[in-house]
Amino acid sequence: MNFTPATATRTALALRQVNLAFDPDHRVLERVDLDVADGEFVTLVGPSGCGKSTVLRLMAGLLQPTAGWVELPGDPRIALVFQEPNLLPWRTVRENIGLPLELLGVDSGETERRVSESLELIGFGTPDVQKRPRELSGGMRMRVSLARALVTEPDVLLLDEPFAALDDLLREQLNEELLAIHRERGTTALFVTHNVSEAVFLSDRVVVMPAVAGGTFSEVAVDFPRPRTASLRAEAEFAGLAGEVSARLRRGGQEESS
């Protein structure tokens, strides 16, 4: 199964025949092929424990496949947004966002400039940049986490259920902000979620993962024009696509029991 979008220009990242087993009895992925094109927004959905996060960690180079390989043409800069904001509690907002540049050895003037740019991108007010994470709300913390990922100006943004812990209203708002950033930066995005409506709203393609290793991947193309606005969620066609993704998720789940 090789999912390549019809409009593909260039592959940004791909898994080729990837197997991953933590031990012989615990196979997580089997012969997985997945292509994400340059600038594309792809979302992975699937039942809990199907290996969605594992796919992101393979792409990020945090895990090595047992067999097969990960293709990253042109050695793109990769950033990962975690489910938890994972901010360092002893650092201010500004210092947290600057951390990746610090680790990569970027000089302080350039760091200063890029942190400011990132802050602007997530709409963070100046009085808040000297605060520490515990003084921020959950939504604000997630925005800082997003800004920290964007500060390296990544070519590829990997997001592992970043908004799962937020309430619906905040989640929708952050979805819209994320789309605006994706549009402005042209970043390739691979997004993992449990939320079908979120998946359809954000993506060019939704890839439905099977419940068990070796099962069939399927995908739903989402052709709504961009920029997308909040009103899209109210359209009948949107509900239809969300229903389609849900149905495939259920079928994926049934494969496990039969």
Added chain:
Amino acid sequence: MNSSPGNMLSRWWPPLGLLLVVLAVWQASVWWFDWPPFLMPAPSDVARAVADDGDRLLAASLRTGVTALAGFTASLVAGVLIAVVFSQSRLVRQSCYPYAIFLQTVPIIAIAPLIITWFGTGFPSVVLVTLIISLFPIIASTTAGLVNIDEDLLELFRLYRADRWQVLWKLRLPHAVPYLVTGARTSSGMAVIGAIVGEFFVGHTTTHYGLGYLVLSTSQHLKTAHLFAAVIASALLGIALFTAVTWIGTTLLSRWGSGGRQAMHVTDPG
């Protein structure tokens, strides 16, 4: 923190009231049963001993305080360094940790004579006894702080190709600070005990006249009221060092984020 005057009063009057009751019963018992002063001096005798002997008590307390502080500082430095070494390798940790526990469990009474044989009866021996007694809490808590780090945070550092030193300086060490503060508080109380025990052991031949020496000599001369005075001074010294370390720790942690807040409540039963 509950620091309003009303709160302070409601916190302090129960222990103070109890103290007054105990002192009154004690004074009355000594008077009623007519106990000899060398066996059980009255609070008034102890007060007189403090007044008579104030200069010597103060000098001895200062002396012991300096020794305890020196030993405590040494255990802070040594403890953090050892913990850093432990944090760098599981093998090192597994090999060395049992010996660190040995240090904690071996009775200081058993090794104090050995230390005196090797290092003499002066300041260095007393500091060394203090160090041995107060070292383990620092090693244990700091190692825990350096090692128990969320996997996601380690992945974040790996993603940006952080080397071992960056992980240590920018993640492990700052993460361990609240743990270190908790360990330092336990250790500070033990340092005063260590200094007094050390002084007690170096004994009469010493040039080091601290509270431990005072306890030893007053008990041998049956100056029991003075012995009580020395014991009270020891307790006050312990409380002083503990309070100082707690205050510095609280100040440090106030800017340390949520990681520090749990560590704050260790001594607060209310």
